[in-house]
Amino acid sequence: MMATLKLSARNLMRYHRRTWLTAGLITIGVVAMLLFVSAAGSFKQVMIGQITDSLLGHLQVHRKGYVASVDNLPLNLNVGAKMIERIKTELKAESDIAAVSIRLKLGAMFSNFSETTSIRLNGIDPTAEDAAAPGLRTRIIDGGREGSLVGPGQILIPDLIAKGMKVKVGDTVVLVATNRDGSVNGKNFTVRGVLEPVTGPGGRDGYVHEDDARELLRMEEPEAMEIAIRLHDLAKLDKVEASLAERLEKLTNKDGKPVLELHSWKALSPFANIAGMIDLMTLFIRIMLVAIVLVSVMNVMLMAVYERIREIGTLAAIGTPPRRILGLYVGEGLLLGLIGAAVGVAVSLAVVALLNMYPLQFPFGRQFITLAPTLSVAEVVTVAVLVVGMAVLASLQPAWRASRMDPIQALRHV
Numbered sequence: 001m002m003a004t005l006k007l008s009a010r011n012l013m014r015y016h017r018r019t020w021l022t023a024g025l026i027t028i029g030v031v032a033m034l035l036f037v038s039a040a041g042s043f044k045q046v047m048i049g050q051i052t053d054s055l056l057g058h059l060q061v062h063r064k065g066y067v068a069s070v071d072n073l074p075l076n077l078n079v080g081a082k083m084i085e086r087i088k089t090e091l092k093a094e095s096d097i098a099a100v101s102i103r104l105k106l107g108a109m110f111s112n113f114s115e116t117t118s119i120r121l122n123g124i125d126p127t128a129e130d131a132a133a134p135g136l137r138t139r140i141i142d143g144g145r146e147g148s149l150v151g152p153g154q155i156l157i158p159d160l161i162a163k164g165m166k167v168k169v170g171d172t173v174v175l176v177a178t179n180r181d182g183s184v185n186g187k188n189f190t191v192r193g194v195l196e197p198v199t200g201p202g203g204r205d206g207y208v209h210e211d212d213a214r215e216l217l218r219m220e221e222p223e224a225m226e227i228a229i230r231l232h233d234l235a236k237l238d239k240v241e242a243s244l245a246e247r248l249e250k251l252t253n254k255d256g257k258p259v260l261e262l263h264s265w266k267a268l269s270p271f272a273n274i275a276g277m278i279d280l281m282t283l284f285i286r287i288m289l290v291a292i293v294l295v296s297v298m299n300v301m302l303m304a305v306y307e308r309i310r311e312i313g314t315l316a317a318i319g320t321p322p323r324r325i326l327g328l329y330v331g332e333g334l335l336l337g338l339i340g341a342a343v344g345v346a347v348s349l350a351v352v353a354l355l356n357m358y359p360l361q362f363p364f365g366r367q368f369i370t371l372a373p374t375l376s377v378a379e380v381v382t383v384a385v386l387v388v389g390m391a392v393l394a395s396l397q398p399a400w401r402a403s404r405m406d407p408i409q410a411l412r413h414v
Helices: 002-014 016-056 067-072 081-092 126-132 159-164 210-216 234-249 271-307 309-317 322-357 377-403 407-412
Strands: 059-063 097-111 116-124 140-142 154-158 172-178 184-195 206-209 226-231 260-264 360-364 367-371
Touching: 002 016, 002 322, 016 271, 016 322, 016 367, 016 377, 059 234, 081 097, 081 226, 081 234, 097 126, 097 210, 116 126, 116 154, 116 159, 116 210, 126 226, 154 159, 154 172, 159 184, 184 206, 184 210, 206 210, 226 234, 234 260, 271 322, 271 377, 322 377
Parallel strands: 116 206, 154 184
Antiparallel strands: 059 226, 059 260, 097 116, 097 172, 097 226, 140 184, 154 206, 172 184, 360 367
């Protein structure tokens, strides 16, 4: 085996220009593949993190029909106090759940005493929200990130409203909300902070304390429009979602019908479609890499066979077994794949290390995304094995052709 590989290496070096050109093409394909996978994976993780950590959580529980009409922020599809307690009991039974935040969602009129605009609000328990959506605090761009997220009588407002209404931290504003019975109620608030907007549902909402939200809506006991859930490990999302859906299905109304629905962040955010497109593009790049390796190696091996027909005839004439000739050419393909994969992996790791030392930032909507690409061992091994395997596969047909040549016809070749 080693003797055959040594002969294969010598044959490659005899045509070193073509060898290095082919290995270079394979290297470029490997580098392009690994860099795209690492950059796309980094972008995908950053976006998922922003959406789940500062907005949605990983899972959400609502009363049936609420999500379908969420644009109207209905007040007649709330989860009542007794049902909230039953939900809490079921959630506590799931060991993979890290935190839960019970939210009130409402629309209100926002006034700075000279102008008025509309605003969407979340009424939250600041401690629970901090645990379920830890990224919310990082979105505070004015007002300080220390202390409680929002206290009684305080409000966090989106940057868009702060600029449009010329409101700053410490100013007093008025919120007026319509209640379930059609009456209105108003309350003064102090601006606690200004939030950076993020892409996704709720990315431009304001936040008030849950007690203030209940007071605005004249609720006598705790209610919820949304229950956000954070998991210890996002990788277990599908497993937890299936288990929790089964548990919540048992919580029924007086007629014995389920009253709740469970949604993952994928069902609630349009970015899930973008994440799917990234996965599709990654698959397309893999296919392109396979095509590059197959075409490059097969072209080289076919040329090698054509140029060395008399040499093949001589080998066959002196009694070299066909399998040995086959092994010589397959060995050349194997070595080309190994060289291209090794150099490609080394270059990719170096570039990824540089990108982590000098991170790239680019705008995404009103945000800036910082890429911190990483390459897992599994991804590197997968690409390397794929490249080497395709190189060997591409060399099989020319190698088989060489091993089946008639020695007399080959020696007559000019």
